Structures are given as C-alpha cells and as structure tokens.
Amino acid sequence: MLLSQNKHAEPEPKDEPVNPSKILSKILTGRAPEVLETARRYYPTEISELEGRLAQSILAGGLTGPISGEELYTFLRRLGLVFGLDIKIRVREGGKLKSLEEKLRGKD
Numbered sequence: 001m002l003l004s005q006n007k008h009a010e011p012e013p014k015d016e017p018v019n020p021s022k023i024l025s026k027i028l029t030g031r032a033p034e035v036l037e038t039a040r041r042y043y044p045t046e047i048s049e050l051e052g053r054l055a056q057s058i059l060a061g062g063l064t065g066p067i068s069g070e071e072l073y074t075f076l077r078r079l080g081l082v083f084g085l086d087i088k089i090r091v092r093e094g095g096k097l098k099s100l101e102e103k104l105r106g107k108d
Helices: 001-007 020-025 032-042 045-061 069-078 099-105
Strands: 092-095 096-098
Touching: 020 045, 020 092, 032 045, 032 069, 045 096
Parallel strands: none
Antiparallel strands: 092 096
C-alpha cells in the first residue's frame, strides 16, 4: 500500500515539443530576426530545417552567444541562400532622421 502511494506521488515528465524558433530567438540580436523572416519568405523549407538544426546545436551547447543580423545574413549566403533585404540608409541631422536621398538633395 505504501509503495503504491509513492508511485502516484511522482509526476511523470512530459515531453514538450521543442520550438526551434523560440530557442533560436533567444540568441538573435539586432536585425537578425528580420533577416531570418525575410529568408523564410524566399526559402521556407530550408529555413525550417536550418532552425531545427541550429536549435539542436544551441541545446547541445555547440552554439553560444548572440548572432547579429550581419552574421546570420553572411552565414545564409554561404549556404547558398541568396535573397535581398530592404535596406534604408538614414542620417541623423539636427535631431532628425533623413533618408540618404534627402541628405544629398539638401532637403530639410
């Protein structure tokens, strides 16, 4: 009787499915989430597979530290995943952000 009570008192560990996106988002910094989402629009299958493998590497301790947008973009390009990003260059002048076009034209 006492043994059966102890058996029921221990909660069974539940295997929760690991969300690779959630794990990967913890180490992505700067524009890296934006780079990843843009890459996903071009290569959804490949990015899903890549996220899974990167998450496994993070959990195993093989991949640590923050990953910037530039590093992620370079990594994806080296893998052969070529895509464009929406890049806007802005200059701060007089407390205002101006586009590069406005700066060159001299518009206020």
